[in-house]
Amino acid sequence: MSDADNEKGRSLDSTENVKQPSIQVGYDEGWEAWSTALGVMLLQFSTYGYTNAHGVYTDFYVREYLPSYSSSQISWIGGAQFALSFLIGPVTGPMFDAGYFRTMCYGGSLLFSFSLFMLSLAQPNQFYQILLTQGIGLGLSIGLTYIPGIGLISHHFSRHRALAMGIGASGSALGGLIHPIVLNRLLRTGLGFQGAVKVSAGLCTASMGVACLMMYPRYPNGFIKKGFSMETWRGNVVRYFREPAFLFSSLGTCVALLGLYFPNFFLQLNAIKRGIDPNFAFYTISILNASNIPGRILPNLLVPRYGPFNAMILITFSCAVLIFGLYGVEDIGGTVGFAVLFGFFSGAYVGVVAPMVSSLAKDTSEIGSRVGTSLCLASISALTGSPIAGALLGDDFNWSPPILFSGATVALAAASFGMSRFFVARERGTWRV
Template sequence: MADECELSTVHTTEGVALQEDKECSETLEVCHVSNNWDPPSSLHEFSEGGWAGWATAFGAFLVQFCAFGYITSFGVYQDFYTQHYLTNETSSAISWIGSTTAFLLMTVSLVSGLLHDRGYFYHLIIAGSFLHSLSLFMLSMSKPNHYYQIFLSQGLGLGIASGLVYIPTMAVISHHFRRRRTLVMTFVATGSPLGAIIHPIMLNNLLNGPLGFANGVRVSAGLISLFLLTACLCMRTRLDPPATPVNYIAVARKCIYDVPFMLLIAGTFLLQTGFYYPLFFFQLDSIKHGISVKFSFYSLVILNGSNCLGRFTSGFIASFTGVLNLTIVASISCGVLILGMIGLNNLASVIVLGMLYGYLSGLNVAMAPPLVATLTPDLSELGARMGICLFAAGFGGLIGAPISGALLTSNYTWWIPGLFSGTVSLAAAMMFIIMRYMFLKRQRVPGTLQDAVLEYILRRLIATRMIKEQTMQLLSIGFRYARRGGNLKRFAGCGFFVPLIDGLFNLV
């Protein structure tokens, strides 16, 4: 299923070169990440815009704004419930609401992706939008210290609704765009971080203002309902679903024997276990350390705004560092910064930690799709492998925040959950380091000295003379083939190595 490969996003669409590793990759593997299936259509059949195409993109943007953007704003609710609305509950119990929502978004997305592949796009969008609005209006009717009411409406209802609409709205972009898909997917993906910036500002002022909880949530629900209705009216499908959807069970069995990929799953699980601690507790941490309430309301805005910047710049940075290296560095940095939250005690530390963690966690989120693509030998399995990673990430997000809340206790002992979340994030980075070693060990087959000399001569010839475009393409294919075999003699044996050499010397 190709849909999940577009989740996070913006820098991992068709035509983007994914660099396996800067040290060992002189050539870039081009991976079609944004969709691993294209219906049998010619390029001119894609409108690349038009009313239907851009209206669909705008509708998908609104859904991302309302779904994932709202879920990542749960830190506002965590603070409000802890201090005012669910005072009889522990921080751990309250964080189960937000973690369940995030878990359901990722796991239900597997089902919605499969249903989308079978042509149920409109059913999913309408049902998900209706349930999303209903859940928020039911949340507004919840009574103080009635935990089950809030858990059912916000934890379960909102999570299922978001999971129903999340992947289909990303996948439908592939129906209208091919050449501009990178640009359009970037636009659609901005809905999530933009929502994570706007919703905290709005919710903090509504919940803590004169309207109070019930009316404040109703205002938020009304706005989201309007956006989702607009999205349903805007989005249109155009292509038939694929004839043979990917078999998840077969791919899962194959992945068991793929050691680097299993290490990726383990690292993803650990990383998500620590990932939500700052998102859920950063605002509460700021307030409890004596930072002004008015400024603390904007702590999540700082974090999510930096996260948005990290996503946008990740592709540029990865082109120099490589996907594997950037993922490792970002994971280590996130772990260190979470440990640094133990020392949060003034305004400057809130700003610095919020900006740095937001930016580096944005790099991590953006690197997930190209990282999976790098470890996927058969790109027809990319969507299924993305789904498997999402499932693992969902379980990490489900248990991470509640464990941190339990470690926090009612005495607000901040160093214990900070130590736990930071440690598991560093453990995730260790998994990624081992994964990188195993992956490169599998890819790297030593060649002979003659191969290295010949490759150097060919590179010098290419650098000093203009070669026809077709010859360049053949040479690129040949080197890629040779690298996989580890010996240029295999390339020579395939029948077109000698003609290439002759052609190069004739051009010189």
């Protein structure tokens, strides 16, 4: 054998040794696996579930606590919160892959609790105080916990991964059901704004503490914790976006967030401005988020059979149709019907997006960085989507422009997911993708 052949053989052996720690580690049974899924659900209940109650804050700020600011300006609070939770994905994803799950999970939980208690000290008409605590503080803390939590489920599950991810993601819907009811009731008692936020901060702190105890990191045998390399990160990002399927799926995720959360932020305000009894309107966000729960879980039962891309196209298109349907919603019956249907399909979107992106990973070592990179691109839309909708709404509360904008962007996202599906199906030679 020639020296060249020997060198080639040594190179192949070296490559195999490098990839060995990235073997699939998923298993579909055991206490630690299901405890982790439930722990992630509880963590999502406390963090993303709290952001799903932002519609209550938006209504309260516009009408009572920040009357000197427009709805567009107030929307920057929720936009900053969502954007920052996605923006740091390219850092938290690789750090999770490198073995720093507990560092990010514990650190993010502490920051979330601190920021929420600081929000309780914010004074009326002090926009910057609320932006710093609720927009920036909560946004960063959610970003530190979201990808590590969802990614950890992938390490425990293989065959039932989509279902387990759906269970984990359902926590935010459960939080979106409970937190709005609690906040609405507390804000209208003698406790006032500061007391209401302190009570909810205590609830979130307790649930996050239990969640941290229930989650178990599981890395491959022989795994060695690594440092974060900017050079490696840049190389991976370039490689990911050279794949047409990843490019179009990330583009679809980005465009979708321009309009997908418009109902979450403005449905309660829309109901009140259309003359619906405020005592009922306060429950619209909770109804929407209650429908989120089956939406996060049930579609993921079909993903293993029909594929995440097929499911995502149907889900996103349905969300677009429903947003356009807001044109005809003017009474209690229409509001409830919209909240139930949109809650289900928007919940399905959140439940399927991570399995869809992670299905493009070559092995488990890429899951965190791929999901993080894709969500980072979406942070631009998360930041600007709500303020754009608020600006289109205007001080005269003309609902047609924001409805048209939000529905069109979500429809465009469905088309982008369709392009991604085309490339994946062509590569794998099957329509079940």
